[in-house]
Amino acid sequence: MKLLYITESVPNRDPMLGDGSSMIPFEVLRNLPGEVAVTLLTFAGPVDVPAEIRSRCNAVHVMPTRSRAWATVLSVFGLTGLGKHERSTAKAMAIAAQLSGQHDATLIHGPHALFLANAVSGPLVLQTVDPWSVRAAMDTAIARTLRPAYRAREFLALLAERRLPPRARLLTVGAADARTWSERLARPVRSVPNGAEESVRDAARQNGPVACFVGSLNYGPNIDSANVLIRKIAPLVWQQVPDARFVLAGRRPEASVQALAGPRVEVLANVPSVLAVFHSADVAVFPDEHGVGIRNSVREALAAGLPVVATPVAAREQDPHPLLAVEQDTEGFVDQVVRRLTAPGRHRPSPGGGSVRTWRAVAEDYLDEVGSAIRSGSAGLPSGKSPA
Known part of the structure; x- marks a missing residue:
């Protein structure tokens, strides 16, 4: 042809x-x-x-x-x-x-x-x-x-x-x-x-618990999600896990996203490979409130063997997966994140546990x-x- x-x-x-x-x-x-x-x-x-x-x-x-x-x-x-x-x-x-x-x-x-x-x-x-x-x-x-x-x-x-x-x-x-x-x-x-391509998740490299958010950080819905995560979700997580760190990673972060950086929040711009971000975190979190299409970063995190907590909007059209927790309610979302940040053996490599589309x-x-x-x-x- x-x-x-x-x-x-x-x-x-x-x-x-x-x-x-x-x-x-x-x-x-x-x-x-x-x-x-x-x-x-x-x-x-x-x-x-x-x-x-x-x-x-x-x-x-x-x-x-x-x-x-x-x-x-x-x-x-x-x-x-x-x-x-x-x-x-x-x-x-x-x-x-x-x-x-x-x-x-x-x-x-x-x-x-x-x-x-x-x-x-x-x-x-x-x-x-x-x-x-x-x-x-x-x-x-x-x-x-x-x-x-x-x-x-x-x-x-x-x-x-x-x-x-x-x-x-x-x-x-x-x-x-x-x-x-x-x-x-x-x-x-x-x-x-x-x-997405499956990969074996290495043990987390950070000393403390880490949650990550990955996406284009100059895209409106992702900018909103990053702000929701750091201004609304993170303070509730810190009440139970004070040493938790949040990593926002993606291309061309807008000024409002860069302003979220602090002692417990890291903004990584234009990372060469999101796999390195996924492999060094304990959970990926996606508190999206709007968006279209399929969020590919959710699928990539799952393919990397990383647990994911997502709203229904972020998990739209994702197949059921043992590492995926879907929560709309803020309290339930925070509980799911805390559970994964404090889980015994969270530093051990995590098998994907489910098939991914290649x-x-x-x-x-x-x-x-x-x-x-x-x-x-x-x-x-x-x-x-x-x-x-």
């Missing part, structure tokens, strides 16, 4: 500059079977194409983007996203159209690249971590001011999504998001959850969708013709 893979960001796992939209294609490319010949079309950014991604692909095309100032002007007058206008150059659309005709199918990843769906030909699969309209609805729900503007943004996002080609197969990460998006667009949407399984699901798109495209062709 010859696959054109279009991504809105260079596939990477950079601890500071990467995100969900760069992580997923990075892992998918690493785990696609060798018989899939991949051409990567992506957009220039702060991270170069990693050597292992270049070596995996038959060809790599990195498109230049518009200046942010000019893209901002287009965004204001076009009433659509800044990220799209940075990427929607005539050259990108021409290259995508040309390459799609030379491949069996096209897989486009990321909401800021979906505009290319109308430029490419042939079988087509579209994936977005958080559908624009679903993410915009969450922003509307939590907005404290300018709610009419947020509603208008939500409406425009939905309008753009309804213009996606009918032949395209639509994918997102969370099952709830897939159902919502399907209802909004009146067309099928499949959920393809992210993966990135190889994720890549297989994407490949299954691409195959279905090819078969659907072949259905109407004369005998002996191929979609390529």
